[in-house]
Amino acid sequence: MDFANTPSFFRSGPKPGTRLLLCALASIALLVGDSRYGLMEQARDGMSLVLYPLQRAVNLPLGMVRHVSDYFTVQADLKSENDQLRTRQLEMSARLARLETLERELNELRSLNAIKASRNDAAQLAETLYTGRDPFSYKIIIDKGADAHLQPGQPVVDGHGLLGQITRVQPLTAEVSLIIDKNQMVPVMIARTGERAILYGYGGGVEIRYLPLHADVRENDMVVTSGIDGLYQEGTPVARVSKVERNAGAAFSRITTEPLAGVQQTRFVLVLQEKGQTPPRPAEPVVPVKKTKGKKPADSE
Template structure:
């Protein structure tokens, strides 16, 4: 009889079978998470444990940066302080006139019955690091659910719009920059008042779309937020036009812009508070809640016909 010794190592399933099983399981988790967002709670829980590890990993870089700023020259700080004082004295006349114009603007708005502009408020945040995904433009800030940060809040710096909060964790939040391919901001050209939408290209640049080829757009035009999306307050600087391609064979012109804010730089940002919801007057709200949209449209048409007959 042929007796074989027992195998030295216990053999399990074939490696190819294990590979196929793990690939199928990974694809199933990706589909379930993308469709139903079922793993969001697990992701939130894991972020609580990985946050101290991330802080410890960034500790040497923070110590190096702090030591470099600590050993800065005292003479340089004094020169900067003197320069800032000089600039402040030179701009004091403009500042005083601006304050007077703001008061006058508020008085005129009250006289004309125009609604007062919403004031911007928020909290400062520190950029920790950029996201590891090379195909997106995202950053991580040190404010999260503990600081009452919500998804959708606008993020700005001292020059203009930086991006928008898209994902919030207990201690940090993820901000999608305006240069990301999936980000769009409604804007308005300051010089002409034209409204359009600016889209990120994913390479640090922006593109102004949906403007005809003969639109009055020039290099150097300033783009500010129009506020039509209900997210960004109107009037914040967004980008500047740098290149225009006009082709008569296409209906729209290709307008390339560069962002004004330091979207690709590591610095401090401000997370603005969400805009309050627009409330309709009580009669209009009651009428809109009582009848569907089609009924409202029909009633408007009948009123127009009645006025024409009269």
């Protein structure tokens, strides 16, 4: 028998219609078997494991593109949000600074109003406009002058203590020389002991001079006006003792003080009335000249 000339089954095979019918029957059988008895469950699991690396490889470029896009999107959103927060922080910082300034000014006004209410004289509230032009003198210009009946010599205070005195009056403004000016002197006393002294300004600060070594002065002692002149009322706070140096070789103690008033930072001030006129100093008694017998006083040339 010649097998070479015999047509093979796989070469010829069934007709296309038969193949279609067999495939349809096999598909139906697999569908019914899978739905009823779960015949293809294990096959699907195995195929999913086999095809998972291929699926990951196919989806990897798309996933990378998506991740890169999300990264840049998130970075742009974060930068925009960061810029907005920075801008808002600057605005809030400026607003907070304004609120702190307003709060400080409100506290100053409350202190000055309390001082004004406690006095019987016509104290006047004024605002600091600017400082003096001379950098070697410590002066400020206030917004009250001759129009408010101010006069040279009137003391000026803030909510903490003595600030200075008016030294020049103009029609709408007045010049105030601060107590730290080198030309200013204030009669003071130590509030704890009543020891009287003179407070001198030295251009940027104040100090007490010419107190003897045995004077009872300590650190943190309050220095107030003594009221022995015709300008300052007694008891106005002026400074606080910060350092006391006693050198045995010196004739006087060296006492450093710190002014209580905001001499270089206050905005609102209170102009007080001068102390009432004090009676003039009594004249020195005239010592009579004794006459000598037999001698005449020499003629004065």
